[in-house]
Amino acid sequence: MINWANFISQLFNGLVLGALLALISSGLTIIYGTLGVLNLAHGAMFMLGGYAGWVAFTYTGSFVVAVIAGSLFVALVGIVMERLIIRHFYNRPHEDQLLVTFGLGIVFVELVRFGFGSLSKSVPPPAPLVGITDLGFMVYPTYRLALLGIISVALLALYLLLYRTRLGMIVRAGIEDSVMVDSLGINVYKIFMVVFGIGAMAAGFAGIVNAPVVSIAPDVGEAILVQTFVVVVIGGVGSFPGAVLGGLIAGELISLTSMVNPAYSYVMLFVVMTLVLVFRPRGLLGAVGRE
Amino acid sequence: MSDSKLQNGEIPGISRRNALQLSAGTLLTTFGGLQWAYAADQPAMGTWPEGSKGDTVYLGAAVPLTGTYAVQGADELKGWELAVEHMNTNHALMKKLAPKVNNGVLGKKVALVFADSGAKPNQALQSQQTFINKNKVVLMTGSTSSAVAVALNKFAQREKILYMPGISGSNDTTGKDCVRYGFRQGFFGEMAANAIGPVLVKNFGKNRKAAFMTPDYTYGHTTTQSVADYLTKEAGWTVVTNQVSPLGTQDFSQYLTNIANSGAEFLVNVNWGRDAVLSSQQAKQFGLLPKMTLVLPYQIPFFAKEAGVEISEGVFAATDFWWTLEDKYPLAKMFVEAFQKKYGYRPEWGAENAYVSFAHWARMVTEAGSFYPPDVIKQWEKGEVIPSLLGDFAYRAEDHQYLHPVVIVRGKAKKDMKNPEDFWEVVEVVDGAKVIQPANAFGCKLGDYT
Numbered sequence: 114m115i116n117w118a119n120f121i122s123q124l125f126n127g128l129v130l131g132a133l134l135a136l137i138s139s140g141l142t143i144i145y146g147t148l149g150v151l152n153l154a155h156g157a158m159f160m161l162g163g164y165a166g167w168v169a170f171t172y173t174g175s176f177v178v179a180v181i182a183g184s185l186f187v188a189l190v191g192i193v194m195e196r197l198i199i200r201h202f203y204n205r206p207h208e209d210q211l212l213v214t215f216g217l218g219i220v221f222v223e224l225v226r227f228g229f230g231s232l233s234k235s236v237p238p239p240a241p242l243v244g245i246t247d248l249g250f251m252v253y254p255t256y257r258l259a260l261l262g263i264i265s266v267a268l269l270a271l272y273l274l275l276y277r278t279r280l281g282m283i284v285r286a287g288i289e290d291s292v293m294v295d296s297l298g299i300n301v302y303k304i305f306m307v308v309f310g311i312g313a314m315a316a317g318f319a320g321i322v323n324a325p326v327v328s329i330a331p332d333v334g335e336a337i338l339v340q341t342f343v344v345v346v347i348g349g350v351g352s353f354p355g356a357v358l359g360g361l362i363a364g365e366l367i368s369l370t371s372m373v374n375p376a377y378s379y380v381m382l383f384v385v386m387t388l389v390l391v392f393r394p395r396g397l398l399g400a401v402g403r404e
Numbered sequence: 405m406s407d408s409k410l411q412n413g414e415i416p417g418i419s420r421r422n423a424l425q426l427s428a429g430t431l432l433t434t435f436g437g438l439q440w441a442y443a444a445d446q447p448a449m450g451t452w453p454e455g456s457k458g459d460t461v462y463l464g465a466a467v468p469l470t471g472t473y474a475v476q477g478a479d480e481l482k483g484w485e486l487a488v489e490h491m492n493t494n495h496a497l498m499k500k501l502a503p504k505v506n507n508g509v510l511g512k513k514v515a516l517v518f519a520d521s522g523a524k525p526n527q528a529l530q531s532q533q534t535f536i537n538k539n540k541v542v543l544m545t546g547s548t549s550s551a552v553a554v555a556l557n558k559f560a561q562r563e564k565i566l567y568m569p570g571i572s573g574s575n576d577t578t579g580k581d582c583v584r585y586g587f588r589q590g591f592f593g594e595m596a597a598n599a600i601g602p603v604l605v606k607n608f609g610k611n612r613k614a615a616f617m618t619p620d621y622t623y624g625h626t627t628t629q630s631v632a633d634y635l636t637k638e639a640g641w642t643v644v645t646n647q648v649s650p651l652g653t654q655d656f657s658q659y660l661t662n663i664a665n666s667g668a669e670f671l672v673n674v675n676w677g678r679d680a681v682l683s684s685q686q687a688k689q690f691g692l693l694p695k696m697t698l699v700l701p702y703q704i705p706f707f708a709k710e711a712g713v714e715i716s717e718g719v720f721a722a723t724d725f726w727w728t729l730e731d732k733y734p735l736a737k738m739f740v741e742a743f744q745k746k747y748g749y750r751p752e753w754g755a756e757n758a759y760v761s762f763a764h765w766a767r768m769v770t771e772a773g774s775f776y777p778p779d780v781i782k783q784w785e786k787g788e789v790i791p792s793l794l795g796d797f798a799y800r801a802e803d804h805q806y807l808h809p810v811v812i813v814r815g816k817a818k819k820d821m822k823n824p825e826d827f828w829e830v831v832e833v834v835d836g837a838k839v840i841q842p843a844n845a846f847g848c849k850l851g852d853y854t
Contacts, residue, residue, distance in 0.1 A: 122661040130655060222470075231474035232710055233678060235685070245691040254689040257657070326689070327654045327682060332471055336654050371658035376620065376648055378658065 131364020187317025349399020
């Protein structure tokens with residue numbers, strides 16, 4: 114017999130986790146879609162966002178400042194990384210891109226470990242969001258409920274940026290055909306830099322807003338990176354709506370499976386990814402030709 | 405005890421090979437001098453004799469410096485480093501634990517080589533293989549994950565190189581998967597269960613409902629089994645749910661939601677390292693704590709520091725060592741002082757376990773007067789009572805487990821802390837011999853010497 118209280122709580126867990134995965138994945142998928150670079154340092158961007166935010170929080174005691182500082186810092190890291198290193202790899206084989214981004218990820222993690230040690234760091238949620246909210250049909254941590262709203266707003270902002278601005282139009286055109294965009298007289302490389310910054314910022318923002326839920330440590334990005342890739346594959350590589358859909362599917366899959374048997378929740382995730390790869394190789398919402 | 409296998413047509417105790425060795429030895433003694441007889445009695449095996457030919461012997465540690473157990477691994481590594489330094493410099497504490505240490509061991513300087521295991525068995529095996537090839541290590545150590553300990557146990561037996569796991573809480577390490585070449589200094593799940601069980605029953609009574617959280621590998625499963633068995637059989641407790649999660653889980657919301665709806669009064673968290681910190685912090689977020697009473701049957705070094713005193717306050721845990729025991733035990737005081745002087749903080753039990761492991765190895769080698777592994781093992785198996793930081797105890801010859809006491813602690817409230825590291829009060833020091841299971845309870849078969 115289904116325990117309804119448990120079922121609804123798990124639905125919520127899935128929604129929160131799904132939103133988080135969607136946000137991180139959207140950054141990854143925008144970068145890949147536009148630049149053709151699979152950024153294996155994306156998990157490290159998530160981690161850096163958490164640490165930068167934590168440092169800002171330690172000095173100011175303000176959660177809002179922490180979120181802004183964390184996001185901007187990671188956007189800056191993304192831009193510098195693109196300017197100094199990544200752009201030299203645009204015309205290199207995919208393996209080289211994977212290796213260099215993987216290496217950068219390790220460097221970031223080890224630098225943080227060297228600077229801050231392995232003990233995990235906590236950032237408390239802002240005072241009004243501490244505690245538990247009784248929704249009538251269930252009780253749920255207040256900050257997790259708020260997180261759902263915070264991430265939804267961030268995703269909406271990203272959506273508006275991509276679909277309602279000139280920059281977004283160029284980025285989307287770049288995803289379809291970057292050579293054409295270039296020949297139209299638009300400096301694709303400057304756009305690439307901005308895109309990398311935005312993509313990294315999405316991960317960094319996720320890193321700091323998630324810090325009150327899961328306290329941060331140098332390795333936090335590693336675990337989330339794998340799930341993020343699964344989300345991108347399910348949703349369709351390069352597709353922003355795909356990242357959101359993939360994230361929600363992954364979140365609910367993990368949560369609802371764990372209600373029956375937690376040991377199988379990640380297995381189910383890979384089963385679904387495999388099914389998608391077999392029956393729809395370009396992902397649920399992926400563009401044709403991006404397989 | 406004979407270490408040769410009895411085969412058809414052979415005299416018990418003397419195999420054809422032994423007979424040949426014996427005659428060859430006699431001949432060589434006559435014509436080649438004593439040195440040769442020694443070599444014939446002690447055939448080359450593992451890294452012997454290469455490993456102890458130079459002026460330095462190497463000890464190889466595969467220790468988690470990244471991942472879920474990174475914090476505990478780093479503390480352990482410091483314990484090994486300090487022990488090696490003390491062996492080479494005749495530190496007073498090392499002389500108490502291993503009196504024949506003299507500027508090193510048997511005339512050799514001791515050096516530590518280490519690599520990150522990430523708490524993964526494969527990575528640990530690869531590191532140890534490199535240490536064997538490159539440094540000819542005479543002792544392997546490191547785990548902080550019993551999955552690694554069990555894998556290295558088997559590897560040690562195959563390679564004929566001594567192994568001490570360091571932190572390893574699984575019953576299997578010196579139980580089902582025990583080996584002739586492995587020796588464990590620290591306590592483990594079954595001992596923890598038998599030590600903390602009576603304290604829980606005394607404080608909380610009979611017929612209570614508990615939810616367990618278990619990491620999905622040998623340590624988690626065996627410890628949960630032991631603790632649950634004790635509470636259900638001795639005091640009629642009920643296990644209402646057991647949530648098993650993979651090592652390195654970040655978000656425990658799914659598991660906690662299942663527990664929230666289970667009707668449990670106690671949250672017995674068998675998770676370890678960062679898994680335990682995150683799951684306990686999130687249990688508080690979900691309102692499970694303080695509604696349920698948290699219990700940590702196998703205590704986690706730095707848990708209180710990482711998770712916060714508001715979570716560790718009032719929590720009962722079983723541990724190997726806590727630094728305030730220095731008030732009662734002189735050797736513990738020497739250790740805490742030396743460690744704090746070098747590293748700037750008071751050691752937790754990862755470092756203590758590591759230090760004492762190495763000291764015991766040094767003692768056995770110097771007492772045996774040889775690095776030849778079977779001689780060292782036989783010295784160990786004499787079962788002599790030898791010192792630890794908490795008094796003098798013996799290794800049990802049948803399963804190579806040290807009968808170390810189990811320390812029961814309870815988390816202090818912030819207002820009662822006398823300094824920033826005063827997280828736990830010692831409730832009881834339980835005699836290890838009284839809480840350990842019979843040597844054959846988990847099916848230990850040690851295997852061969854050679």
